Amino acid sequence: MADSVAVEVVDAELVDEDGDRALPALPDTPAAHRPLIGRHTLLRPDAPIPTTAGQPTYTEADFRISQETADLIDGAPPANTSRTYGSALGQFHTWCAESGRVPMPCTTATFVEYVGHLVQRDLAPASVQVHMSAIRSAHPDGQQPGMKEARQLLRGHARDWARRRAPRKAPPIRTAALSAMVATCTAADERERPKALRDAALLTLGWGMLSRRSELANLLVEHLAVEDDGVTVRVAFSKTDQAAHGEDTFVPADPDTPSLCPVVRVRAWLEELRRHGITSGPLFRHITRGGTIRPRSGPRGDFLSPDAIGNIVKTRARLAGVRAPGGRAVTAHGLRRGPAQEISEAGGDPTAQGRWKPGSPTVLKHYIEPARGRTNNPLHAARAKARTQKAI
Structure with missing residues (x-):
């Protein structure tokens, strides 16, 4: 059989070999319309087979978005998610460059091999899952790599990880620890007063509403309704409410313990904000060393970042000498775990x-x-029964 030879077809005139007389060009023949059917197409008995005939013709305008819309898309994910995913994608692109692989859109083999690479590095299973999600979310719809083999790798790694390591959870901040931390919120002079009032309100309100640090960071003065029996907080959006439907949480007053009462502490902080001429906007704000609250520029403006909320909690725990078993440092998530345990x-x-x-x-x-x-615990009942029988 003769070898196949690749040929290039170009538009040309047909020329008579006997002279320079040009022959008439062949008329253009429209390409046959391609059927638009697949394995999942259902055709009724009287329905024609759909084809490319009559399909719209798209132009560049159909695929362009404005810069304003692009900016909205870029700002849609939470900041911490964007940073985490950005870091994960950067590592993936670097690995692909070193391995001679195409990162976007990548093949399933490349995806699985990278997950295997992360497992061999002994990353925590949750971290591997973040990398997997970041890579797939960066792909255009319909071009994501397959997940079956990658999930198998992750499940095996998770089982092995669980055999070798104990799960690490954020230390809970229980009532005694909260009391010690709030006790550090005192002011030796007027410069320290704003921070002391802010931090006491942040700790007591955050503990009472079992708050995530991101929720505290995004609270507005307008989100609070303070009454004698408690504080109603409007959480505009959260980790489990990304569509921002909003939810109200009532934090009851604690009149028996005024130092830990969220009503007392929040009212004191709101009064301090009013003293600085602030009656709306972000609830928890940056305070200078001189004790002033100044407008700030930057992506978050006057809002504290979730990281800043975490640093406040860590600082108050350190000042109070509060540490978890094993010497682990207290984090802002303890404001959520502690009251959840006590409830x-x-x-x-x-x-x-x-x-x-x-x-x-x-x-x-x-x-x-x-x-x-x-x-x-059923052992309590068993032991009680044994003691009863022994006494008879």
């Missing part, structure tokens, strides 16, 4: 107060079931 141990359900989704397996696994295991 569960009292027989309650922290789901609504912490704005978890109804039926959240996180609440059941990490709070309600452990509390029940302590208070309603």
